[in-house]
Amino acid sequence: MKSPAIEVTGLRKSYGEVEAVAGVDLHVEEGEILAFLGPNGAGKTTTVEILEGFRPRTAGQVSVLGQDPATAGLDWRERIGIVLQESQPEEFLKVAETVTIWAAYFSDPRPVGEVLQLVGLTEQRDQRVGRLSGGQQRRLDLALALVGNPELLFLDEPTTGFDPTARREAWAMIDGLRDLGVTVLLTTHYMDEAQNLADRIAVIAAGRIIARGTAEDLAVTASMQTRISWDSQEVPLAELPEQLRGAAAVSVDPGESREPGTTSAEGPTRMVILTDDVTDTVAALLQTAGRLGRKIDSLEVLAPTLEDTYLSLIGEADKAGSLDR
């Protein structure tokens, strides 16, 4: 049976009376990409730095690749790669020189050319690091983390500052690490990044994990509903069957729905239903349109995004925290 790449139980870290991490449990399987989400000051960086061996913990059990990072030796460091949130390579070195010296730190590095190809910096190999764009410098960060041939990679906000194209390219690159069997702990503020890359997601708030699982699991945890909307002129509120009428909200703006069953004083333009039962709701709506002999070309069915789910979870955690206080 495979052992987990990361196993954390009851992790705590205090600074004086402030508890930055207040009992985190975390489990990451080998070869898995886990996204670690949370607002600033939630304990995310502290947790990751404890896992990387940079920070001592106050209490709890931590096992990373079978060893305690607080006491692990250089052999353990051979097996991990780290992309820090902020770091700046030596600007006067060339790209290939930078990766080459980094490769010299490891006993079994990947060939430099292979790493440059993997991160898409082959053409820039003889360019000074200081002349690379922000996105290219971040790719170089990733190259330095990969050159040691790591089993586990810590990626802390790897695409911050990227334009959309560069971000998509970086995602493809990180996704490609799956084929290499690399386990990834990804810290990010970009929900689409987590949704696209991660097998599972863990959300931390106020030093505690408040939700974990796939994006769908999280949506269930947060009781998120699918949003069905259409133009009210196509199927007006009055024509809806009873079971939908009670649930429908009317909105003058697609993003600004009112309480279910209400109407706008300005005249309704958009109908909105939030539901867990998408199939039955859409079927009933189409049936109604059919009965009226109309089409619903404006129909939109929007599943909850990870961002909606995340904001809901964090909002709930904030409320609970306020009540605790």
Add this chain to the structure above:
Amino acid sequence: MSSRGLRQLAAQTRVDFTLLWRNPLASFFTVVLPLIFLFVLTALFGNELVTPVGPRLASRFVPGIIALSVVQASFVNLAVVTVFRRETSILKRVRGTPIRPWVFMGGLVATSYAVIALMAVLMVVIGWAVYDVDLLWEAVPGLIVTLLIGGAVFCALGLAFTNVVPNETSGPPFLNLVVLPLYFVSDVYVPASDDTPRAITLIGDIFPIRHLAVALQRGFDPLTDDSLWPVTNWLVMAAWGVAGALIVTRWFRWTPRD
């Protein structure tokens, strides 16, 4: 040391040496500035014979400028580079790799020694070719020991000093603020004479730069103390070096200041 450690040290030294040469500010302050000082001092004070049989006045400037080169190459450059690497998280990243910390730091120390050797040879050659300054060959073993001790001591002090430099931009002014006044009271620009106020030499005697400069003078000026083995100067420097090493062992930071 393992052969892998040696290979890593050689590779790191090559990189650090390359970085020094490619960085215009670092190479100017480490290599060009001492040469300028030598030319300016001889232009200002001339190069007359000190006594009818010699030596020439420049024989007192050359060892002082070699001392300055040692301090610039080890103390100033090493501290500036290390603070920059700390504040830009390069040190933190390195700490996350399997390279031994002393091997990584060894690259900078070896680079300092390479520059010290280069500058010492350059000064001796320029002194001999341009200013008629003779190296006292019987003092060469003592000179080499002085340079070895000086390099180690000022590297240790440079690393220790990184603890009080808050960020990378304040590194160069901070360090120059420390060494520039000390150069004036440490026989670096102008050797002390009988007319030098006692307070100046006393202050100079407390710090290691003057001991380095005085120990180097033995190699060029036959009129100085006739001992070829300036043990007292070495011991004072070593004491500073030990203090620096203790500070490094206890308080050296690998991560940026929060």
